[in-house]
Amino acid sequence: MKKVYSKIESIVGNVITVKAQDVAYGELAQVKTRFGVSLAEVIRLDNENVSMQVFAGGRGISTGDEVQFLGHPMQVSFSENLKGRIFNGAGIPRDNGPELHENLITIGGPSVNPSKRIIPREMIRTGIPMIDLFNTLVKSQKLPIFSISGEPYNQLLARIAMQAEVDLIILGGMGLKYDDYLIFKETLEQGGALQKTVMFVHTAADPVVECLMVPDISLAVAERFALQNLNVLVLLTDMTNFSDALKEIAITQEQVPSNRGYPGDLYSQLAARYEKAVDFSDSGSITILAVTTMPGDDVTHPVPDNTGYITEGQFYLKGGRIEPFGSLSRLKQQVNGKTRADHRAVMDGMIKLFAAYRDTLEKKAMGFQMSAWDQKLLKYGELFEKEMMDLSVNIPLEAALDKGWEILASCFEPQETGLQTKLIEQFWPKKVS
Amino acid sequence: MVTTKGIVTGVNGNMVTVKVDGVVSLNEVAYIHNGEKRLKAEVIRIRGDIVQTQVFEITKGIKVGMDVSFTGEMLAVELGPGLLSKIYDGLQNPLPEVAAKTGYFLEPGVYLDALPRTVTWDWTPIAKPGDTVTRGDYLGSVPEAGFVHKIMVPFTLYGTYTVKSVKEPGAYTVDTQIAVLVDAQGNEVPVTMFFEWPVKRAIDCYTERLKPTEPLITKSRIIDTFFPVAKGGTFCIPGPFGAGKTVLQQTTSRYADVDIVIVAACGERAGEVVETLVEFPELIDPRTGRSLMERTIIVCNTSSMPVAAREASVYTAVTMAEYYRQMGYDVLLLADSTSRWAQAMREMSGRLEEIPGEEAFPAYLESVIANFYERAGLVRLKDGKKGSVTIGGTVSPAGGNFEEPVTQATLKVVGCFLGLSRERSDARKYPAIHPLESWSKYRGVLPTEHVAWAHRFLERSAEVSQMMKVVGEEGTSLEDFVLYLKGELLDAVYLQQNSFDPVDAAVKPERQHFMFRLMVKILGGNQTFSDKEDARGWFNKLRQMILDMNSQEWKSDQFNETSAAVEAYIQERTKNMSAHGTKILEAMERA
Numbered sequence A: 001m002k003k004v005y006s007k008i009e010s011i012v013g014n015v016i017t018v019k020a021q022d023v024a025y026g027e028l029a030q031v032k033t034r035f036g037v038s039l040a041e042v043i044r045l046d047n048e049n050v051s052m053q054v055f056a057g058g059r060g061i062s063t064g065d066e067v068q069f070l071g072h073p074m075q076v077s078f079s080e081n082l083k084g085r086i087f088n089g090a091g092i093p094r095d096n097g098p099e100l101h102e103n104l105i106t107i108g109g110p111s112v113n114p115s116k117r118i119i120p121r122e123m124i125r126t127g128i129p130m131i132d133l134f135n136t137l138v139k140s141q142k143l144p145i146f147s148i149s150g151e152p153y154n155q156l157l158a159r160i161a162m163q164a165e166v167d168l169i170i171l172g173g174m175g176l177k178y179d180d181y182l183i184f185k186e187t188l189e190q191g192g193a194l195q196k197t198v199m200f201v202h203t204a205a206d207p208v209v210e211c212l213m214v215p216d217i218s219l220a221v222a223e224r225f226a227l228q229n230l231n232v233l234v235l236l237t238d239m240t241n242f243s244d245a246l247k248e249i250a251i252t253q254e255q256v257p258s259n260r261g262y263p264g265d266l267y268s269q270l271a272a273r274y275e276k277a278v279d280f281s282d283s284g285s286i287t288i289l290a291v292t293t294m295p296g297d298d299v300t301h302p303v304p305d306n307t308g309y310i311t312e313g314q315f316y317l318k319g320g321r322i323e324p325f326g327s328l329s330r331l332k333q334q335v336n337g338k339t340r341a342d343h344r345a346v347m348d349g350m351i352k353l354f355a356a357y358r359d360t361l362e363k364k365a366m367g368f369q370m371s372a373w374d375q376k377l378l379k380y381g382e383l384f385e386k387e388m389m390d391l392s393v394n395i396p397l398e399a400a401l402d403k404g405w406e407i408l409a410s411c412f413e414p415q416e417t418g419l420q421t422k423l424i425e426q427f428w429p430k431k432v433s
Numbered sequence B: 001m002v003t004t005k006g007i008v009t010g011v012n013g014n015m016v017t018v019k020v021d022g023v024v025s026l027n028e029v030a031y032i033h034n035g036e037k038r039l040k041a042e043v044i045r046i047r048g049d050i051v052q053t054q055v056f057e058i059t060k061g062i063k064v065g066m067d068v069s070f071t072g073e074m075l076a077v078e079l080g081p082g083l084l085s086k087i088y089d090g091l092q093n094p095l096p097e098v099a100a101k102t103g104y105f106l107e108p109g110v111y112l113d114a115l116p117r118t119v120t121w122d123w124t125p126i127a128k129p130g131d132t133v134t135r136g137d138y139l140g141s142v143p144e145a146g147f148v149h150k151i152m153v154p155f156t157l158y159g160t161y162t163v164k165s166v167k168e169p170g171a172y173t174v175d176t177q178i179a180v181l182v183d184a185q186g187n188e189v190p191v192t193m194f195f196e197w198p199v200k201r202a203i204d205c206y207t208e209r210l211k212p213t214e215p216l217i218t219k220s221r222i223i224d225t226f227f228p229v230a231k232g233g234t235f236c237i238p239g240p241f242g243a244g245k246t247v248l249q250q251t252t253s254r255y256a257d258v259d260i261v262i263v264a265a266c267g268e269r270a271g272e273v274v275e276t277l278v279e280f281p282e283l284i285d286p287r288t289g290r291s292l293m294e295r296t297i298i299v300c301n302t303s304s305m306p307v308a309a310r311e312a313s314v315y316t317a318v319t320m321a322e323y324y325r326q327m328g329y330d331v332l333l334l335a336d337s338t339s340r341w342a343q344a345m346r347e348m349s350g351r352l353e354e355i356p357g358e359e360a361f362p363a364y365l366e367s368v369i370a371n372f373y374e375r376a377g378l379v380r381l382k383d384g385k386k387g388s389v390t391i392g393g394t395v396s397p398a399g400g401n402f403e404e405p406v407t408q409a410t411l412k413v414v415g416c417f418l419g420l421s422r423e424r425s426d427a428r429k430y431p432a433i434h435p436l437e438s439w440s441k442y443r444g445v446l447p448t449e450h451v452a453w454a455h456r457f458l459e460r461s462a463e464v465s466q467m468m469k470v471v472g473e474e475g476t477s478l479e480d481f482v483l484y485l486k487g488e489l490l491d492a493v494y495l496q497q498n499s500f501d502p503v504d505a506a507v508k509p510e511r512q513h514f515m516f517r518l519m520v521k522i523l524g525g526n527q528t529f530s531d532k533e534d535a536r537g538w539f540n541k542l543r544q545m546i547l548d549m550n551s552q553e554w555k556s557d558q559f560n561e562t563s564a565a566v567e568a569y570i571q572e573r574t575k576n577m578s579a580h581g582t583k584i585l586e587a588m589e590r591a
């Protein structure tokens, strides 16, 4: 049995310090307080002083509480039994199921050797035209949804999870509102997908340190399943809460902030998680879809900004729709050349015309004259918003492409679209109603 | 020599504090003994017998009391034949070989030879017994991927030596002794085909540094014509996320007219490196007829790899660049992104509890950046030949705002600034280099005055465009409107370039000359238009024709046909040429 330390030297925020020997950096400890037992992780060693971050927080800890080191870093049980279960950020069941102890794996493991990676090659279908047609999601991609709070981003995430053809869904909830947690649970239940889902949920009411564990624990489990040949979709919502947890802890530790209070290593912290997205050449894959709420709809805020520098594009959710501008799937060109002959052309052509529509809207707002061409664009833009952008539209890529041609044909003459003659001959609808 | 030992007394992130029992030097390499594993670290601060090190690995599992051994050597890389086409991490660990050993994941504490010890090289001696040599002198050569790889007197051998013996021609491995030198005291010094050099020291075996004058052709029109890069010069590419920094570097690494390219993927996405890894072996380098990979070295310390090694990676890369420069080659180093390296410094500075500067970057940020770019240069070697290292770094400014410490410190030292703008990348105007904000101090493929004249059209066009936003097209004069259209045309067909089109992706200087002359005829011409619609229509058609031409093979029948049609189309509308335009055309004819 490991030694018990019963004198806590200092308690600052969520960090406690004891004098102890033979403790490893990153090791886990148990802290017994009168509110129960909490885990704590060693975050600093200074001679015999061992500082650790208490998962349940520093509140209520007394200097006389007992600390016992466990001799291993943070671990999670990995087995088939995880499927259909719900845990908190410390890996403790949130449902009424049993605690799992078999086959413990360490979280936050080393990164994949870049020379073992392969070029992403498979599309993930979502049934959402703004994704499938215009910014195709690709297996092993890491992509956040940038959104202001109040947008239905969790509904969107749940819907993509339901429709995406993946073997396993892992939901990592950080600072999740209880209602949103229920949205996920219900959507997955109704879709009969609960059995292929594992949830690690930290809610807004839980201690902040546990929030920090959620991405690592979710991704460690995802990695193991991916190595067992499963295609895993990891949903992380909301990474801004994760970043705020980092900020809170950095500030209590008196670290010098770099930008609006966030620590200087925010980029590395986020990258360490997002870079877990991978396609193992002879096994499964991890795709990461995250939510990044943007305080004040400001993309230059440190969290969306650092995220944009890490991820392979972003979906920009605004006014309940995925905006064509500001949204980008950087991997789309890896797959959209192999779907249908008109995919790329329709994608480019429709977006160019939509950009022209937005210009026309601006001109209109300034009170400038509307030409015949402007009128056509106005009609087009409205149709595009209704038939393509509206999130209630749920059709396969091929149907979306057909719909695209229909919209074009109902607004323009073929040569006005800037599309290649060859494609027009093949795809332009024969009769327009 | 007594080697210094120590024990761990503290761990904070990737900083490990060690109490030592002897002599240590700054930047010395130490190993932390964690069970079977040896974790590499670098000394970054010394205070009495307390030494702070940055560990190039995950520090989880390290305990107070663990043993530390000091090597007495600074962080160094191996220099010798076999570097080309390799993929290294920031510490020059060969990643495919590491993968063969540890599989998918990068296990800490695995360090392999950077240069393969089993491959043999065809050695031809140059030096003869009795020759007097100093560091950097050529002892012999081996062929490496179509290059003549000079085997040099190790740069670490200061002083003068006499060659005692040189190995006869034959096929040898890098660790074979190929010569014996004798120093002034009569001590024999055996030499192999490779040696080590500390990465943070610039290689200085040359007679003089020269001013970079010759353009480094990137085959990107906007760069070579408007904002050129020079061989031995420096440039930076700042831009917000997604603006096209990486794509621009990838195309440059592919098409740049240099001998050797070193790509340092520093703290960015692993996936982007994979594209290079997969594509380069398939692409042919027109200069050598071999695959592009064979002229390339990749140093890759991507964002989830240990942060301290990220800092080392740019030095590892530049040291290998300098090494090939010593053989008389033109080497291009592309670092993506220097901001990640600066952030690695910031993290360490925070742990050292140094007084922070702006945005918590350390006060020495500027001098470190300046020192790094100083390692670029055109030099005259001892045999009179020239060699160069050109450095181009991307910068990832927070919020895309260039008023931040890394961008500002970089702008102070580089010779060319290629600023990418969100506005242009959103409008899909690639490469998204902003033509009104970027600048270069170097000379390009065209005379500077000619380019400045063309550039003024861009400025004036932008002014008219601004004005039009307020008064509308109705309130703009026909003359101003035409000026606006001229700027837009120059932008659309010359500045923008489709890097995914096989022809347009890379444009040789000859073709840039041709295109520029065409531009002069349009910009300097006075055309007759009845009204704005007429002008717009004319320019639209012209743009379409030139864009078609841009994707046609240079001097192909199709190209000749289109270009003749374009000339005729312009001719038909042009009343006369402006005096300045005529002058430029005449000068271009003469040249």
Ligand SMILES: Nc1ncnc2c1ncn2[C@@H]1O[C@H](COP(=O)(O)OP(=O)(O)OP(=O)(O)O)[C@@H](O)[C@H]1O
Residues within 6 Å of the ligand: A308, A309, A310, A329, A330, A331, B239, B240, B241, B242, B243, B244, B245, B246, B247, B248, B268, B396, B430, B431, B497, B498, B499, B500
């Ligand atoms: N020259 C180009 N032609 C066409 N598309 C381009 C071009 N440059 C960039 N893009 C598009 O923009 C996307 C982002 O480009 P890139 O990865 O180079 O951005 P970046 O500036 O390096 O971003 P980050 O800072 O996040 O790494 C690409 O995936 C591609 O879709």
Ligand SMILES: [Mg+2]
Residues within 6 Å of the ligand: B245, B246, B247, B268, B336
């Ligand atoms: Mg990039």
